[in-house]
Amino acid sequence: MSEKAIASRIFSATDQKRFADCSGDANPIHMDPIAARRTQAGVCVAHGVHVALWAMDVLAGIGKMSASIATLKVQFKNFVAVDSEVTLMVVRETGTSLHSTVSIDDVAVMSLAIGSGSVAAADAALLSTTTALLSDAPRSISFSDIPGCAGWLPGTAGKEIANLFPHVAKLLGAERVEAIARLSTLVGMICPGLYSIFAGFDIMITAEADGVTGLSFRVQDVDDRFRMTDIAVIGHGIRGKVTAFARPQPVAQHSLQSLAGKVAKDEFRGTTALIVGGSRGLGALTARIIAAGGGRVVITYVVGKVEAEEIAAEIGTEACRVLRYDVREQPLAQLSGLEDDVNQLYYFSTPHIAHQKQTLFTPEFFERFCQFYVTGFYSLCMALQAVERKKLSVFYPSSVYVDNRPRGMLEYSMAKAAGEQLCAEMNRLAGEVRVVVRRLPRVLTDQTASVTALHKIDAFEILLPIIREMSAGTRSEQGSGR
Known part of the structure; x- marks a missing residue:
């Protein structure tokens, strides 16, 4: 089928704060206009996971996402500046898959592929049971320290997530949506942390398992050439991989x-x-x-x-x-x-x-x-x-x-x-x-x-x-x- 516009949205600074509060991702690139000036984006940008969950919520609300969701693959292609308008479009739809994009002025900033099928078996164990240390400030770690990073992020207020994305929460369950939102916290606050760019995630929907709450993670692979890292994740009803870049730290300026x-x-x-x-x-x-x-x-x-x-x-x-x-x-x-x-x-x-x-x-x-x-x-x-x-x-x-x-x-x-x-x-x-x-x-x-x-x-x-x-x-x- 040909591309068809479904909905549009402007992500405001107020939207940013609400998502940051309920997800735990308060990275300055999203929240601090002065700090964001010293990034490649140059301005505050919307959380990629926020944009993805909004798109999924719209698709679920109009019946484009079926109850038999088996896979979700999201790629973040460009920054979404705060206060810029994005448009959600359906690119291709078959009996077992749905492909959508989010664009700004006809330039894709995000792609979303949703696959239908049988739900995978539940995970019996977390990738790590060591609680990741969370604070109001994101971790600043060097790229050489990323290999071997592992931990567990406790859950957040699932009810608040459900209020933000009611349609997809009804379809997937509030706990799964919470686990997806926690992917943003993992990248923006823990690993790579402060100097990070979220590239995308590829997850399977699994059966829910007793005792598997929050989000566990372990770094799988790093690529020094592109400062890229792949992180395995297991959460409540999801399993898969997150890809992120460690962006360069602000350029050190000559002092007087x-x-x-x-x-x-x-x-x-x-x-x-x-x-x-x-x-x-x-x-x-x-x-x-x-x-x-x-x-x-x-x-x-x-x-x-x-x-x-x-x-x-x-x-x-x-x-x-x-x-x-x-x-x-x-x-x-x-x-x-x-x-x-x-x-x-x-x-x-x-x-x-x-x-x-x-x-x-x-x-x-x-x-x-x-x-x-x-x-x-x-x-x-x-x-x-x-x-x-x-x-x-x-x-x-x-x-x-x-x-x-x-x-x-x-x-x-x-x-x-x-x-x-x-x-x-x-x-x-x-x-x-x-x-x-x-x-x-x-x-x-x-x-x-x-x-x-x-x-x-x-x-x-x-x-x-x-x-x-x-x-x-x-x-x-x-x-x-x-």
């Missing part, structure tokens, strides 16, 4: 102290830089480099106030100030809080870059990127120059993706190319704003880190020559009296 021997103490004295997007990543590193060279910085944030204040405390509040600035809002009112005499601007503001799409070109994505990389950039340059009323050196980070574009990055690359054209025109008119444009390579950041060992350039090696060029231009303008 570590830069002391790499940057001359006074080489950036006289620089006062406004660093838009300075609370993390390349912006934070730029702030530390300039401060290490004796310069002063104002770093901006939109949501990362605590991160920005931590950087200011590290550098020292005399050399580093903090300012909230959103490029989507009018600049002049926001710059009214700017007390420093700024002569440089570093523009690292960016929206979330990775998008799931199937169409060749999505106007909404292009408009959003242009809002950041073209309109917002130009408005800030003009407003800052009007406030300062003097020559301003600006750094505009473009990307090698303008020419060497990966699949799915069309809108991003087009917006960056448009930004380059704008900068060229600003320089051609020889106004009060001088723009330095560089196409940055794929440098190592939280969002470019991957489970495979890909070579990425240290951002310090890229940024230091740029900052030196910017500072040389600033000194030249000051020396000429302009």
Whole structure:
């Protein structure tokens, strides 16, 4: 049969908390917007098991899942960002199987295969009887410690799970649904734990057995190449395998102290830089480099106030100030809080870059990127120059993706190319704003880190020559009296 849309759903932050409370999976990638910024997702994402149980509940509610369910195979293909809308579709249906997908903008984020048949025999013993230590915080373990992990997770409030997914709970039983929900806790809180990505699960429905409660697990296999692990599971009425990745830990950033021997103490004295997007990543590193060279910085944030204040405390509040600035809002009112005499601007503001799409070109994505990389950039340059009323050196980070574009990055690359054209025109008119444009390579950041060992350039090696060029231009303008 052809694909047919069955239902749609938006997973909100409130939905996240409810599922976390009843499943026990409070991994920060689902619950903490600031911590989630330092993951590959870049934003909070819905629990994969939550999405899967919702899909199963819808299918059970409309009679697509029979009472003779024997197998469940779920694959999580992409992140589901909180507040994004997903669509459930039936792909194929036979007398013994049902295949469905959950998609965002026609791009599959999850596949679900349900098989009918005889229920397997009950399991007489758990994989492990050692109680896994659970707390409010997920375990942080190294990949080398994953082999041999085993344990048992006690049950949760089955009634609450049944209330969340009443149709599938009626079909499978609340205890089985609880055991499936506990798969999320296993991956997100225990193994691999804090730095995990749930890839999927493949389980059989078994007869219920006395004494088999909660969820027991034992690591079966690990693959160092992809940081992947297979975990055998036995719960109340289920048996099978979970697959998960251990994602890289957040990229360790250069500290101010570590830069002391790499940057001359006074080489950036006289620089006062406004660093838009300075609370993390390349912006934070730029702030530390300039401060290490004796310069002063104002770093901006939109949501990362605590991160920005931590950087200011590290550098020292005399050399580093903090300012909230959103490029989507009018600049002049926001710059009214700017007390420093700024002569440089570093523009690292960016929206979330990775998008799931199937169409060749999505106007909404292009408009959003242009809002950041073209309109917002130009408005800030003009407003800052009007406030300062003097020559301003600006750094505009473009990307090698303008020419060497990966699949799915069309809108991003087009917006960056448009930004380059704008900068060229600003320089051609020889106004009060001088723009330095560089196409940055794929440098190592939280969002470019991957489970495979890909070579990425240290951002310090890229940024230091740029900052030196910017500072040389600033000194030249000051020396000429302009």
